[in-house]
Amino acid sequence: MERSAAAAARFLGSVSQFKVYEDYLDSKVTPVDLFYLKSRDLARKLVEHGHKGTVLSREEFEEKKAAAQAAEAARSNALYNRSRPVFHIKFNLVRLRLRTLASAGKELKDNFLRALAEREEANRSGKMTSVIFIRDHNTLGQEVSGYIDYAHRLKTQDFEPYFSGKKQLMPGRSDLCYYNWKTQVSTSNSSPNFEVIYDDPNGLLFKNKRDKKILNVDPSSGPGEDSNRTFLQSDLYVHVVIYDHNIRTV
Template identity: 80%
Template structure:
């Protein structure tokens, strides 16, 4: 799925104030006439009787991502005229993973580098999940002070480059502003840089690719962490 398609889908969700409004948009007048109950019509839609419908969790997650992206876009011009503020600045970081993110923050914010973060750990339900995160994109759409302050743990989600829940076997993939996901290649999962078309290979038995590097990290906060850095060459 191309990023433009994903972006349009996300933006369309912002017009709904609530999940119920989203469900109502998929209910026809004829269905309301026969069912005589808006609540019943919503339940039929939510449980998939009308095809693929987002769950409440997916709706909330994707709407939040869309709203954050809109806010970032609307403030883009204003932010260009201001000195860059780093979320990691002045923070006392003890974990290797957070230290590594702090070292890469300025380069990812400025466009000198685009990093992909692989995380494997357990979510709040105790389920093992893993996924790949576009760090530069997340920096633009989320407040990373919460992560660097230790108030929130960075975890992969369904709107990231790739996500897999090992218990429910839910799997998603989404191209981002910086990377295109290639998941049907004979060499396995690949990410193509949108800036220079270079290929990132995440197979641990292969080299990561031209202008790419791979860093394995030991972390007190995660089961498994790997950072892939793509240096952007400037002419």
């Protein structure tokens, strides 16, 4: 039992060293792979599909990374509780939470970035799951639009470049929904937080996987129970809407 527990701890530790799933895949890509394939994305896909041995799926990676982070937080809390007064514990936990927020300390001049910053902590902690609708032009000048699971993106991407203005948040083919108006490429994917319902008579819907409630993105209808819709004027995008679904805790 002790050996198995130690092995599990080592495994979780090895997962926690990677910031995102792509870094985990890159750890299994060799220079020889890149030489012959000429594409890091293709090399990652070969690894992900098991062509270089057994690997974790994206969902398994995120679950194990979350477990590792929870275990580390529990160890830290136990250490604080043994060695420091209560007010020091609370103070350090607040500092730790602020350090994990990508928006902390950033000068946010655009309404959209400020709105994301206001929702970051709630989406990270699971109290809220926000869906972001963006319509704009990609780097090729093509008009694209889509719906992004904000909480999921926060877990799988580093948002510091977005909040610092070095990078622009855009919908992609792996998000909840994506459409390229030039090429007419359309994709939809359920996420850890939402199931995509695209064949309902009421139009596109997102079903929250935790409380099973429906988020309706039709502008002519209400957003649904425990949900809110916010239209934003942004200098960064043609069109932006944020749908917030609040998770009730019993």
